[in-house]
Every structure is written in structure tokens, then in C-alpha cells.
Amino acid sequence: xPEGHSVHRIARQFARNFVGRAVAVSSPQGRFAxxxxxxDGREMARAVAVGKQMFLEFDGGLxxxxxxxLYGAWDFSGDILVDPTIASANGRMxxxxxxxxxxxxxxxxxxxxxxxxxxxAPRRTRGHVRMSEQTKGxxxxxxxxxxxPVVGQVRARLMTDVTCADLRGxxxxxxxxxxxxxKVWDRLGPDPLVGDPAENEERFVAAVRRRNVAIGQLLMxxxxxxxxxxxxxxxxxxxxNVDPHTPGKKxxxxxxxxxxRDWVDLLRIGVETxxxxxxxxxxGDAWRSAMASRDDRHWVYHRAGLPxxxxxxxxxxxxxxxxxxxxxPTCQR
Numbered sequence: 001x002p003e004g005h006s007v008h009r010i011a012r013q014f015a016r017n018f019v020g021r022a023v024a025v026s027s028p029q030g031r032f033a034x035x036x037x038x039x040d041g042r043e044m045a046r047a048v049a050v051g052k053q054m055f056l057e058f059d060g061g062l063x064x065x066x067x068x069x070l071y072g073a074w075d076f077s078g079d080i081l082v083d084p085t086i087a088s089a090n091g092r093m094x095x096x097x098x099x100x101x102x103x104x105x106x107x108x109x110x111x112x113x114x115x116x117x118x119x120x121a122p123r124r125t126r127g128h129v130r131m132s133e134q135t136k137g138x139x140x141x142x143x144x145x146x147x148x149p150v151v152g153q154v155r156a157r158l159m160t161d162v163t164c165a166d167l168r169g170x171x172x173x174x175x176x177x178x179x180x181x182x183k184v185w186d187r188l189g190p191d192p193l194v195g196d197p198a199e200n201e202e203r204f205v206a207a208v209r210r211r212n213v214a215i216g217q218l219l220m221x222x223x224x225x226x227x228x229x230x231x232x233x234x235x236x237x238x239x240x241n242v243d244p245h246t247p248g249k250k251x252x253x254x255x256x257x258x259x260x261r262d263w264v265d266l267l268r269i270g271v272e273t274x275x276x277x278x279x280x281x282x283x284g285d286a287w288r289s290a291m292a293s294r295d296d297r298h299w300v301y302h303r304a305g306l307p308x309x310x311x312x313x314x315x316x317x318x319x320x321x322x323x324x325x326x327x328x329p330t331c332q333r
Contacts, residue, residue, distance in 0.1 A: 002068050004227020005270025007049040008193055010074055012271075013129075014047035014056060016081045017163040023058070028154040035175040036156060038062055050191050051226025053172070055181055063181045064156075069171025076129045077148045079162035191226040192264040193271070204260045208248040215251060216244030216320050216327075225260075227267065234301045234326045235278035236262055243332045244325055300326040 025040040027033045039058045046057040056064040066072070148164050150157070156167040167173060176184075189207060190200035207224045208215065218224045219233045228236070237244050240259050242251065269277050277297050282290050290296040299309055304317030304326060313330040 002052060002072075003229035003232055003270070003276065004049070004051055004191065004267055005274070005276065007052055007054050007068070007227070008267075008271045009274060011047040011049035011054050013074075013076060013080075014044070014054075014165070017076070017079075018044045018056075018158065018160060018165070019047055020044070021160045024157075024159045025064075026157045026159075028150040028157055032156045032173050035064070035173070038175045039064060048194070050185060050188050050194050051222055052229070053184065053188070061178055063176050063178065065172060065174050065176050065181065065184065066167065066170050067172035069169070071168075072170035073168055075166045075168070077164045077166075078146065080129060187223055189221070189223050189225040192267050194226075197264075201257065201260050205253060205256045208251065208256045209253060211248040213248055214245045214320070215242060215248050216325055218248050219259075220321070220323065225263065228263065230323055230325075231276045231298065231301050232263070232266060232278070235276075235298055236266070237327060238299045238332060239278070241331055244320065244327050300328055302326065 020043065022041060022043050023039070025036040025042075027036045039062050042058040042060055042062070044056060044058055046055075048055045048057070052067060054066045056066070058064070068074075147159060148166075150166070152168060154166045154168055155170060155173050158165045158167075190203045192200060194200075204225050208218055211218060211224075213221075216233065216237060219228050219236065220230075233244075236259055239262055240255060242255065242259070248256070266276075266278060269275075275291065275294075275297060277290065278301075279290060279297060279299060295302050300315050303315045306315055307313065308315055308328040308331060311328065311330045313328055316327055316329055318325050318327075
């Protein structure tokens with residue numbers, strides 16, 4: 001399931017290509033036909049991500065709410081305006097620990113993704129990009145058919161005169177009123193990229209410390225904090241040296257506060273790079289290796305049975321509320 005950084009990147013793509021433009025909305029698959037008819041032809045006013053959910057506002061006060069779930073993905077095609085906030089004008093990534101590699105020197109990971117060209121340098125391109133848990137680099141296509149043919153089960157198609165976005169396999173795809181959207185927002189925990197930073201931090205600390213529930217469960221509770229999934233949960237707990245079974249109310253406030261601030265930093269890195277890079281201080285060959293292999297980007301996630309990178313203890317894999325949890329029983333005690 002996409003974690004928070006992916007959804008924020010998708011919302012930013014909509015902001016660049018759709019906001020301020022009239023949008024033709026249809027449902028090639030047919031399952032969203034009624035909802036599509038309500039917003040078809042309206043101008044998109046805003047694109048907002050909160051945790052794992054995205055909200056697209058249209059003129060007239062209607063919103064399109066999308067939760068990708070386990071299998072959902074957006075495919076953008078046509079004239080794609082790529083993100084100047086992700087890659088600077090000199091073509092280098094903007095993350096402090098990840099400077100020094102040009103976009104014309106691609107690093108392909110084990111899924112064939114060019115991490116550095118994810119959404120690309122600031123330019124317009126005629127092409128295609130898929131955005132789900134992992135964003136694919138822009139594929140140029142000067143002869144791209146327009147409008148693009150419908151491929152597979154497309155729940156919703158959003159089109160301007162030059163850009164197309166196809167939605168496949170979402171858990172939620174619904175047109176809602178402002179009141180319905182507000183109810184969803186009200187039940188979601190704080191997101192570092194939405195709202196007042198100080199208020200968000202206090203909300204998180206209070207929500208964790210009043211619960212007699214394992215912190216490993218609380219971090220996955222979207223009512224406690226928005227956007228954290230399995231990868232970030234495991235990595236944040238390791239980085240804080242916290243046993244995932246510790247009840248939230250037994251954690252000192254400074255530890256909980258430190259975890260929130262770590263989430264702020266990790267989410268920023270994820271949005272900038274398109275990757276859940278959770279290891280610190282990587283440079284040169286070590287950084288290139290991590291960008292090329294997802295298993296080299298993390299301290300404990302997906303490392304069951306392997307030695308801890310810090311102490312050498314075997315990383316444990318267990319289930320917590322039917323989700324895989326990776327942790328080090330020596331470092332996290």
C-alpha cells in the first residue's frame with residue numbers, strides 16, 4: 001500500500017498538470033460513471049494529500065476522494081510538467097545526503113526504476129509516468145497517441161487538453177461534498193505536510209501517550225498519525241531504539257516527540273526523492289547502492305534473519321495485527 005510520500009507526490013503532479021484547468025472526467029470501466037458525471041467539465045481548484053488519501057477539489061464545491069489501497073495506481077500521460085521541487089535546475093537531487101549524482105547518469109533499481117529521474121528534472125515532456133507506491137521515471141514518447149487508448153480496467157480518467165490521468169484499482173474513488181470530506185479529515189491523524197507544524201506535533205504526542213496500545217500498532221493507526229505504513233513503521237522504531245511492543249503511554253514524551261520529528265524528516269526525503277530512504281549519511285558508492293537496491297535503503301525492513309547493521313543480532317520478523325514487523329531485539333529494548 002502506498003505510504004504518505006507517494007500520495008503527496010501524486011497530489012503535486014495533479015497540482016502541476018490539472019489545477020486551474022477544466023477537466024473531462026469519465027469512467028471507461030463504468031464503475032465510477034455516476035460520480036464522473038458530477039464533476040465532468042469542471043475546473044480543478046486544488047489537490048491535497050493527507051496521509052494515504054488524496055482529495056481533488058472542483059469548482060462548485062465537489063471533491064474527488066481517492067485511496068489507492070493495495071493495488072491502486074495513477075498513470076499520467078501526454079504533456080507532463082515535471083516537478084521543480086524534486087530536482088533543482090542543475091539536474092541534481094535536492095536531498096542533503098544524496099547530492100552529487102546527475103540525472104543523465106541513471107541508477108536503475110531492481111524493479112527497473114530510475115530513482116533519480118523519478119518525475120524528472122524541471123521540464124515538460126511528452127510521455128508517460130506511473131505513480132503508485134514507487135514512481136516510474138518519465139518515458140518520452142513524441143509519437144504518443146492522443147487521446148491515449150484505454151488499457152485495462154480504468155476506474156476513472158481525468159483529462160485536460162494535453163494531459164491524461166488514468167486511475168486503476170483504488171480502494172476508494174468517490175465524489176463527496178465539503179462536509180463529507182471534512183469528516184474524513186477530522187478522523188485522520190496529523191500529517192507533517194498539512195496544517196500547523198507545532199499543533200501537529202502536539203497532537204501526535206498526545207495521541208500516543210494516552211493509549212495503552214503497543215507503539216508498533218499506534219504508528220499504523222491513521223487516526224494517530226497519517227501516512228506511515230509498514231516500511232516507515234519498522235524504520236522509525238529502529239531509528240528511535242524503541243521496542244515495538246512498548247505501550248504508547250509508557251514512552252517518555254521526549255522519545256515520542258523525537259519520533260514525530262524523525263517522521264517529518266523521512267517524509268520530506270520521501271517526497272523529494274520518491275524513495276523511502278531511511279538510512280542516514282550515505283555517500284558515494286554506498287548511496288548509489290542504496291538507490292539501486294531497495295533492500296539497501298533500510299536498517300531493518302525486509303531483513304528478517306540477517307544481522308543487524310548496528311549490533312549484529314538477527315533481525316526478527318513477526319506479525320503485529322496481521323502486518324509484517326521487522327525489528328532488532330537488541331537495539332530496540
